[in-house]
Amino acid sequence: MTLMQESAVHGIYDDGAYLRRNPTWHAEDSPWKARQIEKILRRNGLAPRSIAEVGCGAGEILVQLQKAFPNSDYFGFEISPQAFSLCRERESSRIHFQLKDLLAEEAGYFDVLLAIDVLEHIDDYLGFLKNLKDKARFKIFHIPLDLSLQTLFRVGPILKQREVVGHLHYFFKDTALATLKYCGYEVIDSFYTPAAIEGARLSLGARILKLPRKFLFNVNADATVRILGGYSLLVLAR
Numbered sequence: 309m310t311l312m313q314e315s316a317v318h319g320i321y322d323d324g325a326y327l328r329r330n331p332t333w334h335a336e337d338s339p340w341k342a343r344q345i346e347k348i349l350r351r352n353g354l355a356p357r358s359i360a361e362v363g364c365g366a367g368e369i370l371v372q373l374q375k376a377f378p379n380s381d382y383f384g385f386e387i388s389p390q391a392f393s394l395c396r397e398r399e400s401s402r403i404h405f406q407l408k409d410l411l412a413e414e415a416g417y418f419d420v421l422l423a424i425d426v427l428e429h430i431d432d433y434l435g436f437l438k439n440l441k442d443k444a445r446f447k448i449f450h451i452p453l454d455l456s457l458q459t460l461f462r463v464g465p466i467l468k469q470r471e472v473v474g475h476l477h478y479f480f481k482d483t484a485l486a487t488l489k490y491c492g493y494e495v496i497d498s499f500y501t502p503a504a505i506e507g508a509r510l511s512l513g514a515r516i517l518k519l520p521r522k523f524l525f526n527v528n529a530d531a532t533v534r535i536l537g538g539y540s541l542l543v544l545a546r
């Protein structure tokens with residue numbers, strides 16, 4: 309049993325539960341996520357010919373990225389049959405989806421590999437990261453920073469993330485970067501992404517904290533994220 313398959317067996321991704329709780333598989337957030345990915349690629353002078361995504365969900369991120377990099381070829385890998393049925397509708401001559409575990413197959417080697425909001429779902433996330441290293445020259449990780457002062461005091465948001473979207477591990481910036489370095493990655497670039505400010509669907513709590521987060525972030529980004537949360541970390545590594 310492979311790492312990703314093992315996670316699915318103990319999770320909610322292959323029995324229809326995740327789809328019932330998240331019927332769009334978060335496709336509405338994909339244009340925003342694709343813009344963050346485009347930003348980190350362009351500011352590091354990368355124009356990849358091949359882009360793969362592990363745990364591609366509904367596949368909409370790759371669809372959106374093709375608008376920015378129309379000459380690239382795209383490959384999405386998904387282990388959930390329900391998500392695969394959604395992404396198959398988005399296939400084109402340059403966008404290809406496969407219902408398979410990227411780590412278990414000879415899937416090829418890519419210029420860039422995306423793991424967008426995936427790491428926190430994987431049972432053995434350290435083993436997952438170590439095995440992912442040889443699949444592409446560059447890797448882009450998007451990691452929710454669920455740990456903050458306000459989530460530690462309130463507790464509820466963390467438990468909700470676990471119940472509704474299946475987060476098993478919780479990070480803040482320093483532990484996320486330290487984890488990647490421990491697994492042998494060289495971090496090239498990283499920046500915060502304002503998930504709880506610019507996201508497509510904001511909870512009531514996120515809407516209340518939107519202005520304080522935005523204002524204080526401009527004053528001291530690290531302190532704001534540690535105290536109020538609401539941000540994720542985008543990392544380019546190799």
